[in-house]
Amino acid sequence: MLIADLSRPGRNNASQAPAAVAVNDLPAHLLRKSAPDLPQVSEMDAVRHYTRLSQKNFSIDTHFYPLGSCTMKYNPRAANALAMLPQFLGRHPSADAATGQGVLACLYELQEMLKDVTGMAGVSLTPMAGAHGEFAGVAMIRAYHDARGDAARTEILVPDAAHGTNPATAVMCGYSVREIPTNREGDVDIEALKAAVGPHTAGLMLTNPSTLGVFEKQIQAIQQVVHEAGGLTYYDGANLNAILGRVKPGDMGFDVIHMNLHKTFSTPHGGGGPGAGPVGVSERLLPFMPIPVVGKAGDSYRWLDEKDIPQSIGRMSAHMGNLGVLLRAYVYARLLGRDGMHRVAEFATLNANYLMAELRKAGFEVAYPTRRASHEFIVSLKKLRDETGISAMDVAKRLLDKGFHAPTTYFPLLVPECLLIEPTETESRETLDRFVDALKEILHEARTDAELVKGAPYSTPVRRLDDVKAARELDLTWRMVGR
Amino acid sequence: MPFVPHTEDDISAMLQSIGAKSIEDLFDEIPVALQSEGLTQVPEGLSEMAVTRLMQERAEQDGRYLNFIGAGAYEHHIPAAVWQLVSRGEFYSAYTPYQAEASQGTLQVIYEYQSMITALTGMEVSNASLYDGATALGEAILMAVRAHKKARRVLVPRTVHPIYRKVAQVMVQNQNIELVEVDYDRASGIVDAASLPAGEYAALVIPQPNFFGRLEEVDALTDWAHANGALAIGIVNPLSLALLKPPGEWGAQGADIGADIAVGEGQPLGCPLSSGGPYYGFMTAKMALVRQMPGRIVGKTVDLEGKPGFALTLQAREQHIRRSKATSNICTNQGLLVTASVMHMSLLGPQGLQNVAASCHANTGELLKAVASVGAKPVFAGPVFHEAVIQLAKPAAEVLAALRQQKIVGGYDLARDYPELGNALLVCATETRTAEDIALYAKTLAAAM
Numbered sequence: 001m002l003i004a005d006l007s008r009p010g011r012n013n014a015s016q017a018p019a020a021v022a023v024n025d026l027p028a029h030l031l032r033k034s035a036p037d038l039p040q041v042s043e044m045d046a047v048r049h050y051t052r053l054s055q056k057n058f059s060i061d062t063h064f065y066p067l068g069s070c071t072m073k074y075n076p077r078a079a080n081a082l083a084m085l086p087q088f089l090g091r092h093p094s095a096d097a098a099t100g101q102g103v104l105a106c107l108y109e110l111q112e113m114l115k116d117v118t119g120m121a122g123v124s125l126t127p128m129a130g131a132h133g134e135f136a137g138v139a140m141i142r143a144y145h146d147a148r149g150d151a152a153r154t155e156i157l158v159p160d161a162a163h164g165t166n167p168a169t170a171v172m173c174g175y176s177v178r179e180i181p182t183n184r185e186g187d188v189d190i191e192a193l194k195a196a197v198g199p200h201t202a203g204l205m206l207t208n209p210s211t212l213g214v215f216e217k218q219i220q221a222i223q224q225v226v227h228e229a230g231g232l233t234y235y236d237g238a239n240l241n242a243i244l245g246r247v248k249p250g251d252m253g254f255d256v257i258h259m260n261l262h263k264t265f266s267t268p269h270g271g272g273g274p275g276a277g278p279v280g281v282s283e284r285l286l287p288f289m290p291i292p293v294v295g296k297a298g299d300s301y302r303w304l305d306e307k308d309i310p311q312s313i314g315r316m317s318a319h320m321g322n323l324g325v326l327l328r329a330y331v332y333a334r335l336l337g338r339d340g341m342h343r344v345a346e347f348a349t350l351n352a353n354y355l356m357a358e359l360r361k362a363g364f365e366v367a368y369p370t371r372r373a374s375h376e377f378i379v380s381l382k383k384l385r386d387e388t389g390i391s392a393m394d395v396a397k398r399l400l401d402k403g404f405h406a407p408t409t410y411f412p413l414l415v416p417e418c419l420l421i422e423p424t425e426t427e428s429r430e431t432l433d434r435f436v437d438a439l440k441e442i443l444h445e446a447r448t449d450a451e452l453v454k455g456a457p458y459s460t461p462v463r464r465l466d467d468v469k470a471a472r473e474l475d476l477t478w479r480m481v482g483r
Numbered sequence: 484m485p486f487v488p489h490t491e492d493d494i495s496a497m498l499q500s501i502g503a504k505s506i507e508d509l510f511d512e513i514p515v516a517l518q519s520e521g522l523t524q525v526p527e528g529l530s531e532m533a534v535t536r537l538m539q540e541r542a543e544q545d546g547r548y549l550n551f552i553g554a555g556a557y558e559h560h561i562p563a564a565v566w567q568l569v570s571r572g573e574f575y576s577a578y579t580p581y582q583a584e585a586s587q588g589t590l591q592v593i594y595e596y597q598s599m600i601t602a603l604t605g606m607e608v609s610n611a612s613l614y615d616g617a618t619a620l621g622e623a624i625l626m627a628v629r630a631h632k633k634a635r636r637v638l639v640p641r642t643v644h645p646i647y648r649k650v651a652q653v654m655v656q657n658q659n660i661e662l663v664e665v666d667y668d669r670a671s672g673i674v675d676a677a678s679l680p681a682g683e684y685a686a687l688v689i690p691q692p693n694f695f696g697r698l699e700e701v702d703a704l705t706d707w708a709h710a711n712g713a714l715a716i717g718i719v720n721p722l723s724l725a726l727l728k729p730p731g732e733w734g735a736q737g738a739d740i741g742a743d744i745a746v747g748e749g750q751p752l753g754c755p756l757s758s759g760g761p762y763y764g765f766m767t768a769k770m771a772l773v774r775q776m777p778g779r780i781v782g783k784t785v786d787l788e789g790k791p792g793f794a795l796t797l798q799a800r801e802q803h804i805r806r807s808k809a810t811s812n813i814c815t816n817q818g819l820l821v822t823a824s825v826m827h828m829s830l831l832g833p834q835g836l837q838n839v840a841a842s843c844h845a846n847t848g849e850l851l852k853a854v855a856s857v858g859a860k861p862v863f864a865g866p867v868f869h870e871a872v873i874q875l876a877k878p879a880a881e882v883l884a885a886l887r888q889q890k891i892v893g894g895y896d897l898a899r900d901y902p903e904l905g906n907a908l909l910v911c912a913t914e915t916r917t918a919e920d921i922a923l924y925a926k927t928l929a930a931a932m
Binding site for chain 1 (some may be wrong): 484485486487488489493494496498499500501502506509510511512513514516517518519521522523524525526528529530531534535537538539540541542543544546547548550552554555556559560562564566568570571572573574575576577578579580581582583584585586587588589591592594595597598599601602603607609611612614615616617618644646647650651652653654657658659684696698701702724725726727728729732748755756757758759760761762763766773779780781782783784785786787788790791792794796797801802803804805806807808809811812813814815816817818819820822825826828829830831832833834835836837838839841842844845848866877883885887892895914931
């Protein structure tokens with residue numbers, strides 16, 4: 001049922017819109033000729049419809065959601081309530097800073113906390129998502145080389161395990177991309193890196209711990225290789241939750257980083273956004289930070305802009321990025337405090353290693369058995385597939401029937417039939433045990449009744465969807481093919 | 484421990500299962516030299532009660548103001564049901580709908596959003612949204628250059644929001660794309676199609692209403708773009724489209740009708756001002772351009788029993804499949820804001836949105852009359868939607884400071900971006916301003932001048 005199916009001509013909610021006013025002073029050729037095809041429903045119809053739709057979602061509030069590299073941890077409700085205080089919601093973004101000292105204080109303190117947590121010299125909060133932060137970061141790398149007149153640096157290096165956003169970002173910043181292979185231990189192949197760097201190297205983008213769920217042990221050597229070649233290093237903060245409060249990207253030698261506050265600082269994912277992707281920079285990139293940044297003079301706060309940071313790469317958004325998300329992260333940081341932040345990495349890592357140990361005992365094959373898990377780890381179902389024909393996707397779908405969201409599947413691309421599992425620190429041991437039990441059951445089903453697993457899911461609002469039809473017979477609006 | 488449920492028993496049992504003596508052992512692959520000494524700038528944790536007190540104090544410090552300002556972000560009434568529903572955990576705490584069967588709520592919301600935003604814009608297809616209006620303009624320019632294949636220059640009038648132009652510049656500058664500035668007519672505050680420079684361009688950007696609140700001659704501009712082999716990119720206020728001709732109908736009739744891409748800021752459709760975000764950018768286009776679009780797109784399909792359902796589609800455009808050859812690096816949308824927008828549009832419906840738009844237009848008319856009576860006349864001749872530029876007797880910054888004393892945010896100072904306009908102030912009165920508000924504004928303005 002679409003909301004449009006509930007629509008009846010002439011039905012409306014008179015108390016929520018102002019009364020009709022005639023408009024007769026605008027030229028006819030600039031006016032709309034017919035009313036837009038929007039639903040005409042009662043408030044109750046709309047409330048029921050969207051409440052029902054919400055019930056068709058898995059979410060953190062309803063399900064264990066161990067999506068690798070996504071850090072689906074609990075989103076504290078206080079953060080939502082306090083970011084939505086009426087004064088914050090009602091404030092216009094272009095109002096003078098004098099009217100926003102409270103909100104600016106929160107942002108300034110968030111900048112300072114993020115600097116400390118990451119070990120960077122400066123933080124700009126303005127990017128609106130991880131990929132947006134990546135763009136800001138690589139644009140700063142480019143601005144740095146350009147400012148030195150170093151135009152020969154045209155290439156960004158990216159490990160083959162990297163998120164797809166890394167190479168896509170490099171291209172948007174005008175760079176070509178070269179992939180660096182991974183060795184058998186899951187670390188960067190350092191000989192290949194040495195062979196790849198040179199006067200054409202603008203920088204290296206790295207996630208650590210990597211998307212393979214292991215901490216890159218040779219990080220100091222990698223930094224040396226790239227820096228000696230004149231390149232800069234970029235830290236993709238997707239997995240910062242694994243080391244929050246324990247290892248600072250700045251101490252690892254990175255020149256520029258982004259953080260995903262919707263992961264590490266527990267702001268909601270909202271069904272795919274809004275996020276927040278602040279960037280942190282080392283001393284040498286401070287002049288290039290995106291604006292606006294919050295500055296403090298005495299007791300008052302103000303926006304720093306082009307006049308204050310003249311070499312800035314510029315603005316990333318019309319205003320100040322996803323400010324409400326930043327407020328939620330601020331509240332979360334204040335609730336956690338110093339000790340709470342240390343515990344994030346500790347318990348995220350404890351949960352991942354426990355889950356990995358239990359799954360190995362249950363007969364699952366992990367991709368890097370000689371390594372510690374970081375906050376996540378990879379199970380490879382290649383043997384199961386060879387033995388039973390059951391794929392990682394089948395297992396993922398069957399997990400939905402057991403009441404668990406699936407882990408990340410088929411990423412990273414290096415490991416065949418992989419599940420990338422990230423439990424996060426907010427899950428209890430009982431939940432992890434139930435998840436292990438569910439996977440054991442599926443393993444048993446795969447060996448005894450493979451068709452059952454191949455047909456999953458059964459209990460969700462729809463069963464497996466025809467993606468080919470979706471792409472070939474495009475139906476992107478309710479006018480396109482018809483209801 | 485905040486948000487960590489482990490008991491001491493849990494910890495020891497888990498460590499035993501792992502075969503580790505302590506949690507410290509789990510970090511033994513990290514070189515010791517890299518392990519942090521600790522945090523110094525993060526204060527001790529606070530209770531929820533203490534943080535609540537702190538945030539309430541900060542909110543009260545900021546207070547409440549009467550907004551007579553727009554400039555890309557507009558105060559509108561949002562039905563109470565909208566954010567109560569949006570805050571449901573099933574929407575609020577879900578992730579990107581990668582597992583379609585477990586995300587039908589989010590996916591259907593996006594499909595309904597695509598249907599509604601294309602209804603408003605009169606365009607054929609929409610993506611699932613972008614970060615905000617400014618980045619949507621940047622993505623539209625990149626998309627137009629991809630589609631055009633030859634030209635890497637795009638015409639951008641000065642009547643486009645100055646910050647949007649800056650953001651677009653940041654997004655395109657490293658890809659050898661040139662944004663060519665087009666000036667406006669000083670008397671009318673709009674772009675004269677006859678003044679557009681000859682040459683090969685990938686696109687012409689057409690704002691409606693423009694940054695000054697004025698209505699551009701969109702038909703003539705769209706026709707100019709098409710006659711010159713350029714795409715027409717509309718940048719529109721979606722609320723205004725309840726009254727104004729949608730971009731899909733701009734220009735000549737026939738095969739060439741309409742803008743090719745229409746983008747804008749979704750904030751007026753259910754997103755609170757929130758000091759600037761989160762909002763969302765919308766992007767709609769002609770069907771022929773769908774494979775050039777950045778970002779997510781949701782399609783309707785069927786499951787293996789033939790039951791209708793929704794899934795992400797055309798993913799071969801995207802970074803997680805195409806990596807360096809993707810149409811953009813974006814890998815999110817502003818899902819929760821789109822959810823709010825869908826509910827906002829459903830609750831208001833076509834009539835309600837039209838009433839809101841008409842009421843904004845009427846209130847701005849009243850505001851202009853009131854301020855003209857105290858000597859602040861409109862700078863430009865010609866029709867406006869719900870914003871206009873007025874000329875003050877002294878610098879806008881001084882007047883705004885005086886208005887602030889009366890708890891009024893009085894408008895957007897144009898001195899920095901349009902110094903040629905003198906003491907010009909961009910003002911706005913949405914449906915939320917009453918006759919009393921407007922009278923207070925005029926009186927306070929008179930005193931300040």
